Amino acid sequence: MKKWMLLLLGLVAGMELCARQLTVQSPNGKIAVTLFPKQPANNNGEWCLSASYMANGKSSVVIPHIDMGLVRNDQDFSKQLKFVKAGKPLLVNERYTTLHGKKSVCTNQANEVVVAFENPAKEKFNVIIRVYNDGIAFRYEFPEKKGTFTVKEELTAYTIPAGTMRWMEKWNTANEWYYTATKGDKVVQQDWSYPALFQPEDKSCWFLLHEADVDGNYCGSKLRNTADPSKYSLAFPDQRDGKGTGASEPVITLPWKSPWRVIVMGGLSDIVESTLVDDVSSPAVVQNTSWIKPGVASWNYWSSNHGTRDYKIVCRFTDLAAEMNWPYTLFDWEWDAMGNGGNLEDAIKYALAKGVKPLMWYNSGGPHTDVGATPRDRMLTHESRVAEFAKLKQLGVAGVKVDFFESEKQDMIKYYRDILEDAARAGIMVYFHGCLVPRGWARTYPNLMTYEAVRGAEWYNNTPDLTQAAPEHNAILPFTRNVVGAMDYTPVTFTNSQYPHITSYGHELALSVVFESGIQHMADRPEGYLELPDAAKSFLKAVPAAWDDTKLVDGYPGQEVIIARRKAHTWYVGGISAGNWERKKTIRFNFLEENKKYKLTLIADGIHDKTFNTEYRVIDKNSTLEIKLLRAGGFAATIAPLP
Incomplete structure (x- = not known):
């Protein structure tokens, strides 16, 4: 030195x-x-x-x-x-x-x-x-x-x-x-x-x-x-x-x-x-952070764009979160128009009784956006935010998703920060959609869990282009957008939305690790997860949304990426490929500790893109493993230390 x-x-x-x-x-x-x-x-x-x-x-x-x-x-x-x-x-x-x-x-x-x-x-x-x-x-x-x-x-x-x-x-x-x-x-x-x-x-x-x-x-x-x-x-x-x-x-x-x-x-x-x-960003201004809990959420919008209007659909996704051990479910837009057996208060009580905490969507509102989706305008002023956050806290709501900002002018930067400040005082987690790319605010306001600012799985609802583009796009994002902060891609979909996906089941499962987000929204409908084989379902029940360490194992932008992330003593690995050809990858485990044995559970592509091949091995730091990936394929793995 x-x-x-x-x-x-x-x-x-x-x-x-x-x-x-x-x-x-x-x-x-x-x-x-x-x-x-x-x-x-x-x-x-x-x-x-x-x-x-x-x-x-x-x-x-x-x-x-x-x-x-x-x-x-x-x-x-x-x-x-x-x-x-x-x-x-x-x-x-x-x-x-x-x-x-x-x-x-x-x-x-x-x-x-x-x-x-x-x-x-x-x-x-x-x-x-x-x-x-x-x-x-x-x-x-x-x-x-x-x-x-x-x-x-x-x-x-x-x-x-x-x-x-x-x-x-x-x-x-x-x-x-x-x-x-x-x-x-x-x-x-x-x-x-x-x-x-x-x-x-x-x-x-x-x-x-x-x-x-x-x-x-x-x-x-x-x-x-x-x-x-x-x-x-x-x-x-x-x-x-x-x-x-x-x-x-x-x-x-x-x-x-x-x-x-x-x-x-x-x-x-x-x-x-x-x-x-x-x-390089400003240190945290939130002193008591015990209420800030990263985690996985179920999300009904991808499979049913107006799902939160329907109390029964909301309950199905709450049941999914409870079954999968996910702590959250998101009530997306139009929760203020909920019907078919119950209203918002009923849905919140149902979720809390199942041990699931609700998250709720808001339109940022105001003259900067023409989007009329409701609820709208409740975030616009300090007074309205404080009142809304107090009500949510009393109801047992854990966080808010605020959408449609459409500008990065100084006044809008102030608006973002004011929302974070008021939410932090109220004990409410926040994530932004239709928004700017992360600028380091999650360090200053650790209640900021994630941002959209990505062409994510939601676009399977909107236009047909993501179907063919997704494999390469997904293999670029870990080297670009997700480098600078949490990314709410809303991944891991096995069924199809309005437009289909060509990524394999192994590829989709891997995205739960490849993409980092403080609240990871699993976008598929309940049967997409509940009908999975036991190994894949168990993986999604356990996969964290916050990490102690991250390692790039292999990859090149737009071609392939393999990322290992550690939580406590267990490593989770996700690997995906792009391109219209099968490939074999040799994985090295040199990120593991010396002189320790680990149990590897590997869930990789099966004989076709809607199947898995699961195997178990004992490995150490010097081990290597060859994995077969289908076109637009992938794999996920857990590596847990043996006693």
């Missing part, structure tokens, strides 16, 4: 002498960020970052230019910036615990340097740079103590060489489209959603672009390469989003810090296993 600290000190001291270049390295020395003038020859005061990665003893420049700066309504903080000083290097070293997610204990460790600039008006502008073992984060700061301004533009932009492979999703307000893989002259110029995954041409590493710790002091952003196909600039929300409500340009009050601009970097396992988005 002393060696890297001395190196960092030397580099910072060198910059103070020449004001030309500063390099900050990660604690393990693999990742380096360099700050330098954009045009050294004429020194016009524009500054850039570059990012490098060390693989096999060779350093490669992965992102050659990251433009920096902001334009306020009063002044420019992107040009004619004079370097003032670089602060003393700081080792950020923190451990924190989580109630749900990839890991129960996370480490926030990085080298941090604060670089101070002045513009021609002598106004102060800081850039805070952190370099982690699994990535980079930087943010802007106005340290002055007073003043309110509008940010007209953020100049952050990532220059990505043309030969870099990229997996990106076309921008849409609900973040529910597909990822496409492109490079070179195939790169499309448009607006893009977060997160975005890249692999440099030399294959030295992978990196993923995102942002974190977005709060009511700023808006959400997206990526835009319309001016230059290889340059991804940060863009503010379109003024048309949310039916034109709210301002697209954020208003800030000093002192102020921007959201973190995050680059997760390393091997594919580093990407999938990273908690960097949460690491």
Whole structure:
């Protein structure tokens, strides 16, 4: 540790002498960020970052230019910036615990340097740079103590060489489209959603672009390469989003810090296993968390779009949750119109009597959405939320699902956060649908259990395209969307909705592990689960929704993925494949502890896509196993230590 600290000190001291270049390295020395003038020859005061990665003893420049700066309504903080000083290097070293997610204990460790600039008006502008073992984060700061301004533009932009492979999703307000893989002259110029995954041409590493710790002091952003196909600039929300409500340009009050601009970097396992988005986000503001319980829920919407109107259907899904040992059932939209034998209060009493806690859907309401589904508007104001949450708490409801936000403007960011704040005070869990991609809020508000922001199984109801697209789509999401936070895909469907699926039963079972969500909604109808063979049914009765550790075992975006997740001493493994061909995979278990024996229960594809093949073995860390996967196939497994 002393060696890297001395190196960092030397580099910072060198910059103070020449004001030309500063390099900050990660604690393990693999990742380096360099700050330098954009045009050294004429020194016009524009500054850039570059990012490098060390693989096999060779350093490669992965992102050659990251433009920096902001334009306020009063002044420019992107040009004619004079370097003032670089602060003393700081080792950020923190451990924190989580109630749900990839890991129960996370480490926030990085080298941090604060670089101070002045513009021609002598106004102060800081850039805070952190370099982690699994990535980079930087943010802007106005340290002055007073003043309110509008940010007209953020100049952050990532220059990505043309030969870099990229997996990106076309921008849409609900973040529910597909990822496409492109490079070179195939790169499309448009607006893009977060997160975005890249692999440099030399294959030295992978990196993923995102942002974190977005709060009511700023808006959400997206990526835009319309001016230059290889340059991804940060863009503010379109003024048309949310039916034109709210301002697209954020208003800030000093002192102020921007959201973190995050680059997760390393091997594919580093990407999938990273908690960097949460690491840089604000610590929990909820002190008593005993009421926050991750878990699995039954869900009637997928098989019966208006199911919550029908008391008898609601009871069937409550019975399913009770039979499967799932703690929750969701009353989706239209619960306020429930009939056919009972009303909402009757359904809640029925669920609680079965040992199942209800969750309830709400339309976010307001002028930002035209969706008229009810109940609507009850989340809009602090007063109405407090009253609604108090009523739900008294009835025994555990959480709410809030839908249809349709904007990432500053006012909508405040709305999200206000819902979380009021729900936390009331002891109500929350998850968002029709929403933004996670920005690290689950660390700050651990009662935020999951987000949609994905083209999930719900789309089997809507259009026919997911039928053919799902195998590849499912094999991309663990490397992209699910990296940055919980994902409510509503998986594990064995029967069909309006449009069929071609994924095998083994593939569907695996999704309960492959996809991480603090509340995992099992989307199928009751018979889809109750008619499963005993091994598969037992697996779904036991599979957790929160994890102590996560390991990427194998995979490549859009082709296949195998993920192992641990709860206490038991590992759960899920593997899926894409493509129209069968394959065999050799699985290694080197994530297990040394000198221990484990019982493996493997539930894999059977002779056709609607059957399973179950086998049992004793394994250890040195074991290998060959598994046959059908086209769009998969498998699930439990690995439990033997006495």
